[in-house]
Amino acid sequence: KLSQRLEAVSSYIPKGAVLADIGSDHAYLPCYAVLNELAEEAIAGEVVEGPFQSAVEQVAKSGLENRIEVRKGSGLSVLEKGEADCITIAGMGGTLITKILEEGRSILSGKERLILQPNVNANNIRKWLIDNEWQLLHEQILEEDEKIYEILVAEKGAPLLHYSKDKLETELLLGPILMRENSDVFEKKWKNERKHWERVLSDLSKAPGTPENLRKTEELKMKIKEIEEAVNNE
Numbered sequence: 304k305l306s307q308r309l310e311a312v313s314s315y316i317p318k319g320a321v322l323a324d325i326g327s328d329h330a331y332l333p334c335y336a337v338l339n340e341l342a343e344e345a346i347a348g349e350v351v352e353g354p355f356q357s358a359v360e361q362v363a364k365s366g367l368e369n370r371i372e373v374r375k376g377s378g379l380s381v382l383e384k385g386e387a388d389c390i391t392i393a394g395m396g397g398t399l400i401t402k403i404l405e406e407g408r409s410i411l412s413g414k415e416r417l418i419l420q421p422n423v424n425a426n427n428i429r430k431w432l433i434d435n436e437w438q439l440l441h442e443q444i445l446e447e448d449e450k451i452y453e454i455l456v457a458e459k460g461a462p463l464l465h466y467s468k469d470k471l472e473t474e475l476l477l478g479p480i481l482m483r484e485n486s487d488v489f490e491k492k493w494k495n496e497r498k499h500w501e502r503v504l505s506d507l508s509k510a511p512g513t514p515e516n517l518r519k520t521e522e523l524k525m526k527i528k529e530i531e532e533a534v535n536n537e
């Protein structure tokens with residue numbers, strides 16, 4: 304059975320797509336997508352030998368060798384330009400996902416749907432999408448096994464559609480669509496983040512007042528203020 308997280312990712316795949324799942328590990332997502340006719344065919348990309356082998360094995364075990372190709376290589380470099388209609392990159396940090404998109408920029412035709420599922424640092428991805436003129440279509444936040452995940456879905460288009468000029472920094476951090484939706488999981492996540500940053504800030508106040516520490520203090524205060532403005536944290 305597929306995790307709730309990956310099932311949520313799969314729900315955004317356009318029907319009949321050629322799917323590329325980058326950093327596929329065990330290839331659960333492309334196998335599920337093809338078996339359930341969400342995707343017509345799929346490419347599973349993996350850069351590390353162990354996970355690459357487990358993807359190959361899972362595809363064979365599912366009898367899907369004729370519909371899923373497992374390729375070894377880093378990021379989008381396993382793809383030809385325009386080959387995939389939908390690209391999923393899930394289960395990594397937002398910084399790594401952003402790096403994969405940036406390094407693979409020339410492979411993106413602009414016709415793809417991107418489904419990105421960062422575990423942390425979704426703000427980096429939102430910034431990249433704006434800078435490269437991708438438009439957010441959906442954002443989802445969900446909790447599974449005590450962990451909170453975000454999903455960002457984007458296509459080429461008007462990058463600032465869901466953003467407002469005066470709250471851009473806050474919306475980059477929290478997600479403009481998630482902010483508006485303001486779900487319980489969203490509140491929980493930012494309550495936790497705020498507590499965490501307040502603890503770091505308090506530790507920092509006991510450390511020597513070096514320029515670096517003062518800079519960090521200001522940065523943390525900004526972040527905490529952004530959360531306070533956006534989320535009702537009692």
Ligand code: SAM
Nearest residue numbers: 325326327328349350351354376377378393394
């Ligand atoms: N996508 C699956 C999921 O969401 O369950 C697997 C997530 S797993 C934590 C991250 C995978 O990404 C690892 O198997 C790792 O080897 C792979 N990975 C990391 N950097 C990569 C890159 N630049 N290109 C391709 N795969 C990468």
